[in-house]
Amino acid sequence: MQQHEFKGVIESLLFANQHPLTIDNIIRIVGDEVEKKVVKGLLAELMAEYRGMERSFHLVEVGEGYQFRTKTEYAPWIRSLHKIKPARLRQSALETLAIVAYRQPVVRAEVEQIRGVDSGWVLNSLLEKGLVKILGRKEVPGRPLVYGTDRRFLEVFGLRDLSGLPTIQELDALKEEEQAEAPPEPIIEEEEGAA
Amino acid sequence: MDGMEGYTVKVDVFEGPLDLLLHLIKQNQLDIYDIPIALVTEQYLEYIRIMKALDLTVAGEFLVMAATLMYIKSRMLLPAPSEEVEEEGEDPRAELIQRLVEYKRFKEAAIHLSHQALLGVDVFIRPAEEIEVDTGEIAADLFHLIDALRALLEREEVKDFHEVTLELVTLRERMRELYERFQGTKEAVSFFSLFTGSSREELIVTFLALLELVKSGMLRAYQREVFGPLWVTRAAIATA
Structure with missing residues (x-):
């Protein structure tokens, strides 16, 4: 098979799959004869092509893989199609998520030490949403649960991998003025399962 | 603020x-x-x-x-x-x-x-169709099976020989044959293709064997669409 034919194969796989496909996923299907490097190159070409076409959707690197997604400017129409209200996470959930993301593997006590408030129910609600997962137990008295982010976290927040998060230094560089602003849209809490 | x-x-x-x-x-x-x-x-x-x-x-x-x-x-x-x-x-x-x-x-x-642009809020993916192998199956009942048998018997190539050699194949043997036919495979086989013999007796023995196997839950008969042909496959969960 010619290289450009593989590109079509890869494109069809991405089109037909709901979750991000990793390069390994793709190689498992197209066979070892295609090198990782080649697949990666073809994916880059596809990404560039969709970018060039200026369609309403594009191919993005997300959740350690590749996925077709609509562009943000079309969100209002799609939301109305699906009859959904934009439900964003609360500040408490975002803070907790940020702590888990940067400090993982992390136990609840560490989260609470940083936030200064009880965080058990927030962690539970993040678990329910599949954004956070239990990695195991820490071998200290009480054997507390150890938390980390789930791949779903990367998918939902459109991050390629955990290194896609800004570093602590970069965050420090984000100036006060950014902090002064509230999040872009009013924070509407999803139904919150109390612990 | x-x-x-x-x-x-x-x-x-x-x-x-x-x-x-x-x-x-x-x-x-x-x-x-x-x-x-x-x-x-x-x-x-x-x-x-x-x-x-x-x-x-x-x-x-x-x-x-x-x-x-x-x-x-x-x-x-x-x-x-x-x-x-x-x-x-x-x-x-x-x-x-x-x-x-x-x-x-x-x-x-x-x-x-x-x-960040949130999935399901700011950006969207195509919702996946649940892909199930069983999609669109209709469990066949006894009437479907009998209809199928009648169609089989009406086929021209079925010759009614009336030979004296009874029980060329016993029901038990045919059941075992059929059962083994489906072991180790999940493939669905067309109902008609299971009827290899040409004598009326053989067809009926095969039919009865199929009925017995379907009844005991070892095989499954279904249609992919209403009035569609019958398919036979190994039951997903063999009842012990």
Whole structure:
């Protein structure tokens, strides 16, 4: 098979799959004869092509893989199609998520030490949403649960991998003025399962 | 939100005592590394009073922080035991400052996350069709099977020989044959293709064997569409 034919194969796989496909996923299907490097190159070409076409959707690197997604400017129409209200996470959930993301593997006590408030129910609600997962137990008295982010976290927040998060230094560089602003849209809490 | 509205506060927006302290620092444009404890403590306590006046339940954490602030304030008021102990770490505010700085960092990280385009809110993927191998199957009942048998018997190539050699194949044998035919495979086989023999007896024996196997739950007969041809496959979960 010619290289450009593989590109079509890869494109069809991405089109037909709901979750991000990793390069390994793709190689498992197209066979070892295609090198990782080649697949990666073809994916880059596809990404560039969709970018060039200026369609309403594009191919993005997300959740350690590749996925077709609509562009943000079309969100209002799609939301109305699906009859959904934009439900964003609360500040408490975002803070907790940020702590888990940067400090993982992390136990609840560490989260609470940083936030200064009880965080058990927030962690539970993040678990329910599949954004956070239990990695195991820490071998200290009480054997507390150890938390980390789930791949779903990367998918939902459109991050390629955990290194896609800004570093602590970069965050420090984000100036006060950014902090002064509230999040872009009013924070509407999803139904919150109390612990 | 310019923070100039004095005490018209939305108390419930504070995530906790650290959040409230950061708010006070920002509102008064204070240096987080050099907090005037007396001022901050006074304003902090004022907030707590308002929260209580509004009949809000003031979480225990807020009260613990109030106590901490007052403790630090009292330490600041006391003269240093002796001038020579001038180490940086002696600042009674040090621990609080460190916690505030760290919390602020994660608050910023949270704000950063809130700016990300969210899946299902800002960006969308095509919803996946649940792909099931069984999609569109219709369980065949006895009437479907009998209809199928009649169609089979009406086929021209079926010759009615009336030979004397009865029980060329016994029902039991045919059942075993059929059962083994489906072992180790999930493939669905067309109903008609299972009828290999040409004599009427053989067809009926095969039919009965199939009925028996379907009834006992070892095989499954189904249609892919209404009035469609019958298919036979191994039952997904063999009943013991």
